[in-house]
Amino acid sequence: MGAKRFGGLAATILAMTLAVPAFASDAKDDPLAAYRSGEMYSGYVTGDPSSREIQDDDMMNPSFLWVDKAAELWTTADGTAGKSCADCHGDVESLKGAATKYPTTDAATGKFMNVELKINDCRERQMGAAPFKFESDELLGMTTLVKLQSRGMPMNIDITGPNEKWFKKGEEFYFTSRGQLDLACADCHITNEGMYMRAEKLSQGQPNGFPTYRMKWQKLGSLHRRMRGCNDNIRAEKLKGLGEDYLAVETYISWRASGLPVETPSVRK
Template sequence: MMMTKTKKPIALAVGMLLGLSVATAQATDDMSLHISPQSQPAPEGLEDYAHGDARSGYIYATEETRTLQDDDFENPAFLWVEKAQEQWSTPEGDANKSCQSCHGDVESMKGVGAVYPKFDPEIGDLLNLEKRINRCRSEGMQATPWKWESDELLGMTSLVKMQSRGMPVNVSIDGPAKEYFEKGMKFYNTRVGQMDLACKHCHIDQNGNYMRAELLSQGQANGFPTYRLKWQKLGSLHRRFRGCNNNIRAEKLANGSPEYMALELYVTWRGNGLPIEAPSVRK
C-alpha cells in the first residue's frame, strides 16, 4: 500500500501501523489471493464438496477413489477408526482414565473437528487436533503422548474429526490466532527449495492444471487425516506438507513444528465452508 507524500513522519508511522491491519483485512476479503477463482460451477452431483471458489480434493479424485471413500466399509481408514473406537473407552495412564471418563460417548465430539486448529488460551499456543488429543493424554490421563504419525494418533484424530463429518470447516483467525494465520499465509506464499516454489504456485496459480500426470488440487485440508493409496495407510496433514516440501526439493520440517502449525491454520481456513470428510481417501 502506497503512502501519500504529504503525510508527516508521525502520521506516516501511525499510518503504517494501521496499514498493516488494513492490508490483512483486505487480504481476507479478497479470496482470489487465497483460492484460484473458479470459472465453472462444481460438477453435477458434487455441489456439496464446493463452497464459493473452494473445491474439496474429492472433486479432483477419480470416481473409483470416491467410491472407496463413500462406503465406510470399503474405506480402508476405518481399520484405524475401529481400533480408535476401542481405545476411546480403554483406561490408560497413571490417572487410570479413558477418553470416555471425561467426554462420555465419542458422539460428544461432534463439531470439535470443524474448529481446529484453534488457539488455546491455557497454554498460549495454537493447537491442532493431534496436539489437543496428546494434551488430553499427558494432562488428563497422565499417559505417554502418542507419536505424531503413529497408528494410534492417526486413528483417534480420524475418529474425533469424523464426528463432524459433513459439517462445514469453521476455523477462527481472529484474536490471538491472527498472528499464526499471518505466519502461515507468509509461509504459503514464500518461495523455498531448489525449485524455488511456494505452495501457491501449484495450488493457486496452477490449480486445475496437470503437472505431468498429476491434477493439481487446491490443497484443501478438509479430508485429513486421509488414507492415501500411495502411502497404503492413514496420514496426517503434516506428512502431506513434508511430502510437498520434499517434492520441491525444500527442507522438510518436523511434524508439529511451529511453521507447519501456522500453515495448517492458514490452509484449513482456505477451506472454511467445505464439508469435513475425514477420514477421506485420496490417491
C-alpha cells in the same frame, strides 16, 4: 488483512463469496456441490469415481480399521490418572462439530493446537499418559475418530484474537518460495491450481479430508506428512511433523477451506 484465499482477489469479494453459497442455483444439478464452497473445492471433486466410491462407503474405506482401533482406545484407561477419554468426554459423539474449529487456541492452556496436539495435551494433562508419536497408528486413528464426528460439517476456524498470529505466519509460509525448485505452496495450489504438472492435476491442497487414506501410501496419513512430502518434492527441507511451521500452514489452509465439509477420513490418490 491481505489474506489471499485465492490469487488476486480482494478480501471484500472473498467475504461475499464466503457469505453467499456460490453456485447455489447450480447446486441441484451438481452432484458434487457438497464438496464445493465458493471458489474452493476439495480433492474429492477431481478424484476418479472409483476412488470416490471407496470414500463413500465406510466398509470399502480401510481408514475405518484405524477408527475401530481408536474407538477401543477411547474407552481404555491409560496413564497415571487411570482415566480413559470416555471418562471425561462420554461418548465420542459428544465431540460433534469440535474439529471444525481446529487449529485454535486452547482455552485451558492458552496454547495453539490442532486436533493431534489437543489429543496429546489431553493425554499428558488429564490422563498422565505419554503423548502419541507423530504419525503413529494411535494418533492417526484417534485424530480420525475425533474428526469423523464432524464429518459433513463445514470447516469454520477462527483467525482472530490469539489465532491471528498463527494465521499470518501460515500465510507468509504459504507464499514464500523455498527449496531448490524455488516454489511456494501458492505457486502450485493457487496460481497453477487445476493445471497439469506432467500427468498430475494440481489440487487446491485442501486439508478438510485429513487424515486421509492415500492410495500411494496404502495407509492412513496425516496432513503434516503430506506437507513433508510436498516440501520434499520441491527439494526443500522437510519440516517437523506437528512443529510450529506446519501448524501455522494448517491454520492458513484450514481458513482457506472455510465452508468445505470435513471429509475425514477421505480417500485420495
